[in-house]
Amino acid sequence: MTLLRLESVSRRFPVGSSILGSRKYLAAVDGVSLNVEAGQTTGIVGESGCGKSTTGRIALGLDSPDSGRVLFQGSLLPRIGSKEWRSQRRQMQLVFQDTLGALDRRMTVDALIAEPLEIHAVGDAASRRQRVWELLQAVGLGDDQHMLYPHQLSGGQRQRVVLARALAPKPSLLVCDEPVSALDVSVQAQIINLLVDLQRELGLGILFISHDLRIVRHVSDRIVVMYLGRVVEQGRADVIIDHPAHPYTQALVSAMPRLPGGFDQYVPLSGEPPSATDRPSGCPFNSRCPVAQDICRQSLPELLPLDSKREVACHRVRDR
Amino acid sequence: MLNKSYKNSASLALLPAHGVPPSCANPAIKIADLTVAFGGVPVLHGVDLIVGKGEAVGVVGESGCGKSVTWRAVLDLLPRSAEVSGEAWLGDFDLVGARSSVLDRVRGGRIAMIFQDPAGALNPVHRIGAQIAEALRLHRGLTGPAARAETRRLLDQVGIADAASRVNAYPHELSGGQNQRVMIAIALAGRPELLVADEPTTALDATVQAQILLLLKKIQQDTGMALVMISHDLAAVAAICDRVCVMYAGRIVEAGSTHTLLTAPEHPYTRDLIGAIPPSCGPRIRLTAIAGAPPQRHLPPGCAYSPRCRDAVAACAVARPQARQVSAGHSVHCLKAAAER
Numbered sequence: 001m002t003l004l005r006l007e008s009v010s011r012r013f014p015v016g017s018s019i020l021g022s023r024k025y026l027a028a029v030d031g032v033s034l035n036v037e038a039g040q041t042t043g044i045v046g047e048s049g050c051g052k053s054t055t056g057r058i059a060l061g062l063d064s065p066d067s068g069r070v071l072f073q074g075s076l077l078p079r080i081g082s083k084e085w086r087s088q089r090r091q092m093q094l095v096f097q098d099t100l101g102a103l104d105r106r107m108t109v110d111a112l113i114a115e116p117l118e119i120h121a122v123g124d125a126a127s128r129r130q131r132v133w134e135l136l137q138a139v140g141l142g143d144d145q146h147m148l149y150p151h152q153l154s155g156g157q158r159q160r161v162v163l164a165r166a167l168a169p170k171p172s173l174l175v176c177d178e179p180v181s182a183l184d185v186s187v188q189a190q191i192i193n194l195l196v197d198l199q200r201e202l203g204l205g206i207l208f209i210s211h212d213l214r215i216v217r218h219v220s221d222r223i224v225v226m227y228l229g230r231v232v233e234q235g236r237a238d239v240i241i242d243h244p245a246h247p248y249t250q251a252l253v254s255a256m257p258r259l260p261g262g263f264d265q266y267v268p269l270s271g272e273p274p275s276a277t278d279r280p281s282g283c284p285f286n287s288r289c290p291v292a293q294d295i296c297r298q299s300l301p302e303l304l305p306l307d308s309k310r311e312v313a314c315h316r317v318r319d320r
Numbered sequence: 321m322l323n324k325s326y327k328n329s330a331s332l333a334l335l336p337a338h339g340v341p342p343s344c345a346n347p348a349i350k351i352a353d354l355t356v357a358f359g360g361v362p363v364l365h366g367v368d369l370i371v372g373k374g375e376a377v378g379v380v381g382e383s384g385c386g387k388s389v390t391w392r393a394v395l396d397l398l399p400r401s402a403e404v405s406g407e408a409w410l411g412d413f414d415l416v417g418a419r420s421s422v423l424d425r426v427r428g429g430r431i432a433m434i435f436q437d438p439a440g441a442l443n444p445v446h447r448i449g450a451q452i453a454e455a456l457r458l459h460r461g462l463t464g465p466a467a468r469a470e471t472r473r474l475l476d477q478v479g480i481a482d483a484a485s486r487v488n489a490y491p492h493e494l495s496g497g498q499n500q501r502v503m504i505a506i507a508l509a510g511r512p513e514l515l516v517a518d519e520p521t522t523a524l525d526a527t528v529q530a531q532i533l534l535l536l537k538k539i540q541q542d543t544g545m546a547l548v549m550i551s552h553d554l555a556a557v558a559a560i561c562d563r564v565c566v567m568y569a570g571r572i573v574e575a576g577s578t579h580t581l582l583t584a585p586e587h588p589y590t591r592d593l594i595g596a597i598p599p600s601c602g603p604r605i606r607l608t609a610i611a612g613a614p615p616q617r618h619l620p621p622g623c624a625y626s627p628r629c630r631d632a633v634a635a636c637a638v639a640r641p642q643a644r645q646v647s648a649g650h651s652v653h654c655l656k657a658a659a660e661r
Contacts, residue, residue, distance in 0.1 A: 190610075
């Protein structure tokens with residue numbers, strides 16, 4: 001069952017002043033379509049500034065798209081701030097990267113976890129206390145941690161608190177925006193394992209946003225590769241990683257340090273992503289693409305099915 | 321600049337000559353029994369480490385294991401409250417306790433260091449060309465046209481396109497990856513014998529990370545400079561280093577050639593670190609989650625890793641394991657690894 005569906009969603013932000021001449025716009029998200037199935041994970045991967053976090057915010061209704069539609073469980077997201085939106089927010093929760101910023105540092109762990117239950121008026125006081133204990137157990141926080149404040153916890157423990165808060169109102173969708181990027185490798189593994197376990201137990205649909213393809217590959221059923229606001233390739237995770245079709249996906253896959261092997265399959269990719277304000281005409285990737293031709297500089301390639309398992313936006317993909 | 325001809329360390333390590341400990345008779349730096357304490361609390365408990373001339377050595381471990389402290393202690397970059405003892409021989413003089421006038425010539429000259437946050441390390445109000453020229457003047461006495469020519473050569477060497485106009489750019493006009501390249505150019509200005517890179521790519525995007533790591537590797541191979549790379553990501557370290565040291569709770573617990581460490585790790589901590597990294601190919605297996613956290617302040621009496629170790633036996637909590645040579649160049653501090661033989 002499709003839990004969340006984005007249909008050619010676009011969002012642009014004005015940059016600079018409008019007094020002198022024409023106003024410039026930054027196309028943060030440009031015609032993105034994706035699905036999150038119930039109980040499955042869709043991963044969004046891309047470099048900084050590719051619009052992956054904005055896509056996550058739009059998926060949650062925290063930002064409204066300029067065009068396109070967001071469907072949650074088959075119906076349109078209600079207007080932001082409306083009563084319907086508030087009640088639907090229980091179903092969809094966000095997990096942040098910056099855990100110290102996401103947690104009120106004057107509240108103890110159990111007060112932090114109880115807060116979303118109080119906001120959504122779930123049960124009575126006794127049942128809420130019970131639920132807080134269940135959540136502490138579920139995310140692996142012990143008896144000695146529930147009275148601590150955020151600054152007394154390690155980064156990994158704080159991420160567990162953020163997870164417990166997100167899970168408190170029993171959501172069906174979790175949007176995780178770089179949830180482990182600030183953590184050590186060993187703590188990353190703890191949180192990733194926890195997320196995988198919780199998904200299996202609770203049947204959560206997850207939209208997992210990260211710049212680290214190794215982690216996205218590990219957790220995702222489907223992968224969406226974004227570049228400068230556009231989807232360049234999406235499809236089944238194993239197909240995308242094992243047989244990437246778009247030159248950018250190929251570069252991303254090759255830039256993962258292998259263990260063992262290092263960068264032995266590295267395909268050099270020149271330069272860095274251009275700023276989203278001056279996106280090259282035609283295919284956004286053409287300035288860095290090793291196989292770009294005239295057509296790539298002239299027209300924007302559409303996202304078209306390559307085979308039954310994925311879609312690719314590249315003029316050259318069928319030539320090779 | 322970055323081409324396929326790169327041989328990464330893991331494939332180099334397959335060559336037979338590589339299992340032999342490299343040029344230890346000819347070290348770039350020799351650290352012996354280095355200890356550091358802050359306010360009476362020891363954080364480094366005797367580190368012994370030799371980096372050979374022209375060698376690339378990786379230092380891995382979780383946060384707080386003493387990776388950065390080791391190198392900051394060597395260069396006297398720690399706060400004054402730090403109590404440092406031990407030896408760090410650069411050629412025939414000891415850096416620990418050396419006068420600051422002596423260290424000023426070593427820092428940036430014979431040993432250079434780059435950090436995780438290049439934008440924070442660069443001066444935002446000076447053009448990058450001037451910042452590189454400053455390093456050239458300080459360490460090599462170059463001024464005027466000679467300095468300008470050398471600045472452009474360095475920018476070329478670190479792969480900044482259009483160096484002639486980029487010398488006039490300010491750090492905020494460059495991306496994170498380009499700023500890190502500028503940092504590397506400044507580090508190279510003094511023609512160092514040793515470059516210490518402390519998490520040089522943690523803040524960078526994936527494709528840029530690969531570019532910078534391979535650039536460091538290329539410079540190390542081209543110039544014969546020794547390279548020390550500090551990171552918590554074993555895969556990134558293994559990709560460019562000949563040898564890897566695994567640190568835990570202020571000690572090196574295992575050291576060996578990259579190939580040996582990846583294919584036959586002896587210490588449970590090394591095995592767990594490898595298992596914690598999501599594999600980039602093959603089936604998706606459950607990651608190894610190391611329970612708990614590294615010890616703070618007070619170490620357990622025996623092996624520091626024993627409270628978190630899945631293979632620990634009663635003896636591990638009692639006696640601290642001594643170093644044991646598994647093979648030439650591969651040493652490990654673990655009771656179990658010793659007993660299994």
